[in-house]
Amino acid sequence: MSGLRKLLATTAFRLSLFYLGVFTLSIVLALGYVAWSAERITTRGMVETIEAEIADLERIWRRGGLRRLAGAVERRAQAPGASVYLFTTPQGQRITGNVVSVSPGTLDSPGERTIEYARLVAEDESGVAVHRALVRVFVLPGGFRLLVGRDMGERDRIVEAIWGAFGWSVLVLVVLGFVGGWLVSKRVLGRIEAMTATTKTIMAGDLSGRLGVSGSGDELDRLAESLNAMLERIGELMEGMRQVSDNIAHDLKSPLARLRARADEALRTADGPEALRAALERTIEESDDLIRVFDALLMIARLEAGNAREMRAPIDAAEIARGVGELYDAVAEEAGVTLETDIADALPLEGSRELLGQALANLLDNALKYAGVTAPGAAVTLTARREGDAVLIAVRDRGPGIPQAERARVLERFVRLETARTRPGFGLGLSLVAAVARLHGGVLRLEDADPGLRAVLVLPAAGAAQKDASTRIAVASSERLKRG
Template sequence: MMLPRDLSRLVRTTAFKLLAVYLVIFALFAVSMIGYVAWHTRRLVESQVTENVDAEVRFLAEQYRLGGIQRLVLVIDRRARRPGSSIYLLTNFAGEVLASNVSELPIGLLDQQGTRVTTYKRSEEPGAKENLAYVEVFMLPGGYRLLVGKDIEDRDTLRQLVVRPAQGALVMILILGLAGGVFVTRRVLKRIDAMNATTERIMAGDLTGRLQVNGTGDEFDRLAQSLNAMLERIESLMAGLKEVSDNIAHDLKTPLTRLRNRAEEALRGATTEDEWRSALETTIEESDGLIRTFDALLMIARAEAGQARASMVEVDLADITENVAELYEPLADEQGLDLVTEIAPASIVGLRELLAQALSNLIDNAIKYGVPRDGVRGRIVVSLHRQDGFAVLSVTDSGPGIPDADRDRVVERFVRLEASRSRPGSGLGLSLVAAVARLHGGQLSFSDAAPGLRATLRLPIRALPSEMTIARTPDGR
């Protein structure tokens, strides 16, 4: 049983208000249709009555012209005896009745020619019913007056037959409409209450809560799917924030502890200027490493938050690629690697500094980990070309590569594989590259170069007029 509080809550819902407005509009439309049908029915009956009376008057006037008053009297008597006959009254100039099938008419009705609606009685019996009729009075030569009419009580009866059931149907429509409105609104309110319960659970801290999707594909399902996608993203961001916080606390604790220990060791053991200088240089070096780590974290956070999108402009990705590759050529040569570029013109809307930093990280990783294990001279290929509306920027090395199982992990913050534990770094380089890719609407992927690893950035492009590919080798040719 619905309580008054529940009913009040239901009536205040938007769904019920919309249904109520729709019901009122539908009721007005139904009343208009019923009124039109009743009016049209009345007009149709009146038109038929008028045509029948006019036809009878013309017929009787013709009979008078052909056979005189005697023939007219005979014709009226014969037609008046028929079941359901019309109303007839024929009088002479003195007002004496010559032929008739009515017993009572209003006084003075025959004094004026024309049509009108009047009352009449057919029987002279006491208590006889008085009916309505549509009549026409016609003056014949010789002072004779002819009245012909049709009973129109059936007109009102027919109207009642149309209007009364329609009125009952309208009442039923209103009742069923309200009942249907309550039913539909309660179903809508039930889904909204379920959504509210889920959101309250989420606000209480349970980020795993999701809105129910019934699979009907209606607007509530579409809304629930959009909100669930948003909740998935929020949960992922919160999990990432927690992971970053944990990683910062874990991975930065070691260099901070090392920094403190070295400062303490210098305070206790350093006696000469050279020892103090060495301690300070080591401290500065450790501090610079920490600053680089925090800078990388800030850069990743800004990229993932999308704060820099408003500052994006059209940049020449080919020029960025060429400059960064040229910067790393000497370092690659020192490590026994040939750095080769294959660059096709391509421009994108983005941030030059972030794109340059992302490419620098990829090339730096290739130099660190791309040296072949057999000791022969390795090769790094930096390639830029266009494909299906994207600029495809790839860095391919000839090193041992990354196992398939670890390729998804390497883009997480502070993740360092076993092979890289002994090398300098914070485990944030590829995380930054992935964040920059997402900021520009692209993606970072890894594949096997057989041998080596191929890191690929796919970014939406804006083509330059020139289609020429620029190829550079280590000797500049």
């Protein structure tokens, strides 16, 4: 019984009842109008027939007097399907016609009225039959009365048939409406119950659950798809939080332990203020490194959560690239590496000047770090140009490069290849660049420079459809990665 109450309480069932009521009211008004119109039209036809009969009998009376009128009434009364006729004396005695008797008072005054009358039946039957008729009474000179009318039996049968059809139509409509509402509500309730069961498992902690989609494309499917997309995003954010927690727990444990060990060693072995000062300076340096790691982790988490979208504004990527290139020109010269630039005049896009500058600085820092590993004195190239609906900013070095199989993994936090173990860093630079690219609706591509590595930031250009451009960029990047 609770299931039935739940079904009857659904919005779908209530809407079905509402529309059933509206449709039923519409049918009642429509059929009521049809019945009223049929009755009115039939009555009008009867009145016109009576008026025609009277006009014809009046001509006969004027030409031949009462005797000829009585003969005409008698002939017409005996014809098949005849109208109602009664011709009486001034005292009300019947002279001729097909009416035996009428309602009391009918012949007292002239005019039109509806009456009950007794009519002669067919010759093969006996007695009289009582009917209803629409009649008009005339008082002739000398007090004679003439009654002419039409039987209302046919009209009553038509109206009765219409109202009968009306009653059955409403009954069938109500039954079908209730059955249809029940079926629709049961189907909707089943899908809602399935969604509720899934949401309960999700609230219990199982974020892998997804709402079912029937494939019909209705509003419930659209709601389920939106919620599933939201759950996907929540799952990604939760996974990102878990990874940050794991990274902090595992990858920062060693630096902290090393920091403590050095401080402990300085306390035990330092033989003077100078040794303690040197130990404190090394401790401060390592503390600064840890602070930078924490800042990078927090920045990556913030970018992946989309919390920096309010920082987006119209910017010129070419101006930013030139600024970062000039900043790192001195660093490259100090490292014995030539920094070459090829930057277009203007590359407008929507984004964050600070984040994009940080991403380019990370790419240049990595490139300068590995540029001279295999070929001392080699060059690093910074290029920026527009290609279709995208802005491409690329940093190319001639170092050892990254194997194809490792290019997706190096974008994760704290991942460092064996060739980079001897170099300073924590493996967060490329992760931060990839997060900045995703925030701007683009991607970071890692390509083989033969020799070396070519890191390409692909970002939607200003004026392009952001969503479509991002989709095209992602697809192009995926296909390029598959081709290797």
